[in-house]
Each structure stands twice: as structure tokens, then as C-alpha cells.
Amino acid sequence: MEAPTERVDAAATLDDDAQRWPELGPWLAGAGVEVAEPLTPTLIVGGRSNLTYRLDDAAGRRLVLRRPPLRDVLETAHDVGREYRIMAAVAAQGIPVPVMRALCPDPSVVGAPFYVMDFVDGTILASDADGAAWPATARGAASRCLVDVLARIHAVDVDAAGLGGLGRRENYIARQLARWQRQYSESSTRDIPTMSELYRTLVAAVPAQRFTALVHGDYRFGNVMIDEAGDVRAVLDWELAALGDPLADLGWLLATWREPGEPEGFESPTGQPGFLSRAEVVQRYEAVSGREVGDVSFYMCFALWRLACISEGVFARYRSGAMDGAASQGRVFGELVYDLSEAALHLMNAS
Template identity: 45%
Template sequence: MAETPVDPPGLDLARLRSRLERELPGLLQGPLRADLIEGGRSNLTYVLGDGASRWVLRRPPLGHVLATAHDMGREYRVMTALRDTGVPVPRTLLLDPDDETLGAPWYLMEYVSGTAHRDVAPLAALGERRVHALGQRLVDTLATLHRIDPAAVGLADFGRPEGYLERQLRRWSKQLAASRSRDLPELDRLHARLAERLPASPAPALVHGDYRLDNVLVDDADTITAVLDWEMSTLGDPLTDIGLLVMYTELAGVGGGIIPSAMTAPGFPKADEIVSRYADATGRRAEDLDWYVAFASFKLAAVAEGIHYRFRQGRTLGAGFERAGEMAPILARHGLSTLKES
């Protein structure tokens, strides 16, 4: 007798199968199984399979969910819009914006093969030349995203560029407050310094919101096959993406591996090369880059505190969450240092 597939946390396979058979008839060819992909720190990602094909399902985390932070519809819409552009994205299949099937909104997309490089050893094994070329390709893909005309792909209303940085700073301050379980004076000081030095934004563009090496898939030919994790995408200041990429590069491997270590691999471009290559590809000069890197530190600290909050409630799935609480002080100090505050 065939073994009955086990429901992973956050999925009801029977209800999901019923919904897929109704919405996508003929998709499933056998028993539906699902595995939670470990390593994600926000939305939950599962690989589904029926013995013949595989797909990926995304849904918000269990428990404490911050308003606007886990918008399934936003991810689905931007990937659908970017399907025929130079930005590689998985093909989207179905969006369920309601809570009826899984108790939360979710969407289904195609499974794309590739490696998401988090750890330094596998990336370093490629050799310095290949690592350097992949780092350049990562910057080039971001530049391609920022050169897209949002109106041309149906995303002219995907965000409100006017006052974007001020709203972002306010939003992440509110997210931090909603997850606060301890005093974080350095992070409060970083927020105050960012508010004092708010720069003027350049022309708006489509913003990914969490662009880094382990949010793309790479094949054996070192080609980027998909850009993933669009949950914070919007129409806004593109320098927030480059500031975030620089911050991840500068802090790679910090916090016991909470920030991926892959970008410490010999050959991976340093921050100055990343910024220079991006500027050459887009014509955008990051004159206030220090502010954007410091803001990236503040934003990631707010994310880490949300993870820490859910972990303390026992509402996280997978390993590694127990160290999320270490990150906020580290990120606050990095942001303050970037802004030249001792």
C-alpha cells in the first residue's frame, strides 16, 4: 500500500490538491507531496511534487505576521509582469489571495533548477575567476531590473515613488515597534540619524527590496536562472537595492552565518567595484551611498527582530532562527559606523 504523504507545517495537502484540481485541471499526475525548503527567514517556501513534475509554493510565515510584510499578491504580480523581460523569474501559475485553502494567501510557480549560494565553500570551489564573473552578473541583473520602464510591463501603479524614502523609514520603524521585545538603544539612534540625513531620491525604478546572492538561482554554467523573493518589491528609489547589496557584501558571514557567507569567497567583487559597475550600467551615481547602506542595516535589523519575536513565540520553522536575536545590535553598529558615528 502506498504511503500517505505527510502534511508539512503550514500546508494541508488534501485541501491544496482539491484547489489545484479545480483551478489547474490536468496539472497533477500522481500523489501530491511537499517539502519545506530550509533556510528562509521570512515567507515559507515548499517544493511540491507528484512524481512527474515539481512546483514551488510560497505562503506567509506562521504566527506573528507584520502588516504589508508578507504580501503574496505583490510577489506574484511582479514576477508575472517581468516574465518576458531580461530579468529571469519563475513562471507563475496560480495565486490564491484568500485564507480558505491554507489559512493564509499563497501562490504557485514553476520549479527552476539552480543553486542559491549561501555558504562560502561551494562558491569558492568554483575558483576566483568564475566567482568574480558571477558577482558581476549579479550586479548586471540588478541594473537590468532598474532599467525597465514600469509602465511598459504594467507596473506603473506598483508603488508611490514620491516620498519613498521617508515612508520606508517610517514603515520599518513601525515594523520594528510591532516586533519589539527588548531595548535596542543603538538601533533607535540609527533610526534618528537616518531621519536627520534623508537624501533626495533619483528617478524611480522597480525595486526588488532584498537583492542579494542567495536570492538568485545559478546553474552549472554560472548563469542566473531566476531572481527570487520579491515580497518587498515596489516602485521606488533604486539605490536602496544597491545599498542593500553593498551591506550584505560588507557583513557577509557575520552573526554566525545568519548573513550568508558566500560573498566572502575569493574573487567576489568588493563594494567599490559593485557600485562602479552598477553606475556604469545604469548611469545612476550613488552619491549618498553611506545613507543607503545604513538604511539597509536598519531594515534588516527590523526583519531580524521580527524573526527573533516569532522564534521566542515558538512560531518559526526550521533551524538557525535561534541566533536571529544577535543581529540587531550588529546591524545597528554597522549602520552607525557607515554614517561615520563613533
């Protein structure tokens, strides 16, 4: 399966919601966004993340609309206005993101605040199959560009970009540990000793924050659009972006990076030959960013624990009947919590 973020079937979730958007076309025209009605919305991404719709107009133009989820979630990290402003700000700093077209805080237009941006052509490498289908000769280039763009994000002057007020800068990992532990505690319905032990171990081992930067929060191949040459055309899904420790992004990238021959867990395109190894990812990041990151084992363990927290939340929703799908899908997420927490504990004890 994919790294534990929820993707849902478009037909199941779109329902009649997007078909009842008669005000969208006129609103876009009033905001200076050229469209030819009728607009046809198609859900591309759903779940607990912000919902992403492709909008096709009568003239063949395509846009993308992002709005908060339809269902309640544990914590409202779905401020589309915040995400819009971050993406617009980093675009001005040369970070590849879609062109941001308009932000609508009025929930009456589509049922929630939303923003519209350009549709970007390209490929998202999210799964083993995606990695296998990607030309072997372009895998190294895609890996290097992915790391290079991460280093560029971390080099953004947040004050010059107007992002200095995004939030607290210090104690990022401690704040994230508290946040995700709270969400885990609220969603979990079972006792998992390895999760409790891992949380205590992480809290006791939080390293001093040596760097402060703009942190994407979910940076991986599954959240970037790349072209045929392997260049990153757009970085997507900025809803978790914050000011904090950039090594958390690096650890997350490494935790979602599988090397050839490693056992399958969640889906990762990098299990195919030709992609950089984790060690090469770190070396590339150090060379491009100018930062000597040292041992990143803690940050990988933190990322694995966070993935486990997310997986437990998905498992709990399957178990409660709040999510559609086969029971076997829920069991996979439930088992993944054990696998991830055990792997993180093993890595912590070995480092």
C-alpha cells in the same frame, strides 16, 4: 547565520498542512497546469516570508507553490497575488524569473491564496559554505551577472509593464524608515540606545530621491538562482517589491556583501576570494545602469539598520517562545542587533 530572514525546518512547519491538499491537483488541472497525481509537497522556505513548497508529481515534474505564512506577522506584506502579478510583468520585460503558471485567490484549496510557478534548476549562494564551494573561476562572473540583472530590474519601464499603479513613487526611504521603525517598536522588548540613535541619524540624513524605479526590496545572492557559469537563471522573492529609490536595492546588496578578511556577522557567500569587492559592485552598477550613484554610504547604513530591525524581531520571537530552536540561536540574533547598529553608526559618522 544567514542574512536575517527566517528559514525553518521543513518537518517542523509542514506538519499535516500540505498533506491535506486534496483539491490542489484538480484545481491545477482546471487552471491548465498539467500534473500527474499524487502531488508530493516539500517545504523549502518558511518563516515570516511567504512559504515556498516544491511540488513533485507522479511523472517526475516539479512545480513551486507560494502561499502566505502560517503564523500571524506584524504587517501583512504577503499578498501573493501582488507578487505573482509583479513577477509575470517583469518576465514580459525580459527579467529572469520562473515561468508563472497560475494564481489562486481562493483560500479553500490549500488554506490560503497561492500561486504556482515552474521549478528552476540551479544554485542559490546563501552562505559562507556556498561561496567556498562555488568554483573560484566562476565567482567574478556570478558577481557581475548579479549586478547586471539588478540594473536591468531598475531599467524596467514600470508604466509599460503595467506596474505604474504599484504604489507611491516618491519619498521611498522616508516611508521605509517609518514602516520598519513601526515594526521594530512593536517587536522589541528592550532598550537599545544605538538603535534609537541610528534611527534619528537616518531620519535627519535622508537624501533627495534622485531616481525612481522598480525596487526588488531583498536583492542579494540568497534570492537568485544561478547556473554553473554564474548566470542568473531566476530572481526570487518579490514580496517586498515597490516603486521607489533604486539605490536602496544597491545599498542592501552592499550591506549583505562581505569582503575577504572582514569579520563574520550574518552568512554571505562573498567573503571568499574571487567575488567582486563592494567598490567594484558600485562601479559595475554605474557602468551598466548609466547612473552615477555617488556616495552610497547612507543606503548601506539604512540597509544595516533594516537588517537590525529584522534581527530584533527574530530575537523577540525566540525570547517569547514563538519560534522553535535552541536559545543560543536567539542570542545570536539578539547580539547581531548591536553589531549591525554600531557598524551603521560608525559608517554614518565616517561618511
